[in-house]
Amino acid sequence: MNKRPCVILVADSNMAATFRGYFKRERWHLSLGCAPFEINTDVGADLLVDEGGNDPGVYTKGHELLRPYQNSHQRALVVLDCEWGGSPGKDAIVAHITANLVASGWAEDAVKVIAIEPELENWLWQDKPQVADALGYQGAKPLRQHLADSGKWPADLAKPPRPKETAEWVLKQAKKPRSSAIYQKLAEHISIRGCTDVAFTEMHAAFLVWFPMEVAA
Template sequence: MITKRPCVILVADSNMAATFRGYFKRDGWYLSLGCAPFEINTDVGADLLVDEGGNDPGVYTKGHELLRPYQNSHHRALVVLDCEWGGSPRKDAIIAHITANLIASGWAEYAVKVIAIDPELENWLWQDKPQVADVLRYKGDKSLRQHLSDSGWWPADAAKPPRPKEAAEWVLKQTRQPRSSAIYQKLAEHISIKGCTDTAFVELHTALQQWFPQEAAA
């Protein structure tokens, strides 16, 4: 009899994969996420999958097909993609479409969760914390938060930059770094998980807490 693994995670691109790898690489990651520990192998192709096309529309249209083989090897399936891409039907429709396809393909409704980040992954990584400036190698006289505010990228009354991806690219251009998966992994390893207030990230927390409750591990 095959022993099923706890969870398979399908993400849209290598930067998302690196972000999850960074989260799960942290000591006591499950304490920060508020769930019980569970076994997770973040090698691509094990418990972490990346759409071969490396894009959100691919996950939207064929995520259920990519995950179908894992019904026999995993108890649960988590799908993560951005809301912003050409032709996107937006968050609610994305979640409903992928969820319906997963259930129709054989997954139980309680065993699947679709996380659509609005507008995109970088929303999870922006925090007014020195760790972010360190990873992005920003060394200006002002704080990075103030620099972005003065430059119009991060309004003073906003919790996150309205264009999180473009804001990150702008800073990286200034610090002469190419955007890479390594930067995303390092950010995820060092930022405050509790400090991320993005709605989709909270939905991820809630799903993992329901699937892997701390009480069950006690």
């Protein structure tokens, strides 16, 4: 039986929507510089969401959720936030989940755990009009300036210090409910090269190793 390239386990529906939006992009692999690989983003196919929709659930039982996929998939990617009640911090999260995956039967070089500091929204914040559009911002000043003036995103920082709270603040001002559709829309349009988050860079590096672009002889 031919195994599928990769199964991705995420902590909640917003993360799932982010990956779904990214993989919907035409020739998405070129943004990452890796070879294309088949990915079915229907939940339960190659994309899994913890049924509790939370990071602690992925931390404690991610290996159990992925165990059935050892026979059908070559590799496993696990993505969760670092910030949640009782979180032991990034390094401990990565080490714990990785050890559980290996102990449950996955090869160490076939798994990668990505813990985002502090949370997913850090991947989505860029000084781009697409971000303002997705969040429903219609102020007179550019969103970046508005957030700087409000102290939410200091001018000398690449990302808002509280990315999730900042997104929720903008949505509240726009009277727009927070939804997975917003995350999918952002992921469809943001610049991959503009994403400077450390965790995203780690995931990018894993894809380059797992799916290297073939070099013509």
